[in-house]
Amino acid sequence: MNKKEVTKNYKQTIQPMGVYQIKNRKNGKLYIGSTKNLPGKINSHKFQLKNGLHPHREMQKEFHEIGEEGFSFDVLDRLEPREDLNYDYTEELKTLEAMWIEKLRPFGEKGYNRRRTH
Numbered sequence: 852m853n854k855k856e857v858t859k860n861y862k863q864t865i866q867p868m869g870v871y872q873i874k875n876r877k878n879g880k881l882y883i884g885s886t887k888n889l890p891g892k893i894n895s896h897k898f899q900l901k902n903g904l905h906p907h908r909e910m911q912k913e914f915h916e917i918g919e920e921g922f923s924f925d926v927l928d929r930l931e932p933r934e935d936l937n938y939d940y941t942e943e944l945k946t947l948e949a950m951w952i953e954k955l956r957p958f959g960e961k962g963y964n965r966r967r968t969h
Contacts, residue, residue, distance in 0.1 A: 865932040865936075866887065866888040866889065866890065866891065867888075867889045867890065867926075867929060868885075868886060868887045868888065868889060868929065868930045868932070868940060868944065869885065869886075869889055869926060869927070869928045869929035869930045869944070869947065870883065870884070870885045870926070870927045870928040870944075870947050870948050870951045871883075871884055871885070871886065871889055871892065871893060871924065871925065871926050871927060872884075872923075872924075872925050872927050872951075872955075872957075873896060873910070873922060873923070873924055873963070874922065874923045874924075874925065875910070875913055875917070875921065875922055876921050876922060876923060877913075877917050877921050878913070879961070880910075880913075880957070880960075880961065880962050880963055881955055881957040881961065881962040881963065881964075882907065882910060882957060882962060882963040882964060883927070883948060883951050883952050883955060883957050883962070883964055884948065885944040885945065885947060885948035886944070887940055887941075887944065889926055889929075893924045896924065897919070897924065899911075900914040900919070900922070901919065903915065907963050909963060910963045927951055928947055928951065930943055930944060930947060952964060
């Protein structure tokens with residue numbers, strides 16, 4: 852296989868997608884998110900936290916204080932891919948994420964998510 856074929860195959864490979872949580876094991880606070888690429892998004896959060904670059908300042912501060920071993924990165928739910936390679940999963944992921952946020956309520960003392968106002 853040449854480089855173009857490898858690239859094409861990679862782009863057509865659907866990554867595991869769904870809802871994830873980042874949990875502070877010390878105080879139980881949660882962050883809930885969703886993505887079309889679970890491994891990539893979790894790695895991105897870990898990289899940002901390890902390097903002091905995470906946009907959520909409170910989580911970053913606590914990560915710096917207790918270290919990576921004080922946090923867990925877990926998949927809560929997966930979205931199964933469809934046959935259609937061009938299908939857009941955005942709305943399904945938003946709905947799934949909203950269901951988990953409603954269930955776990957990761958706000959204020961319980962988490963890092965911010966309440967959405969509509």
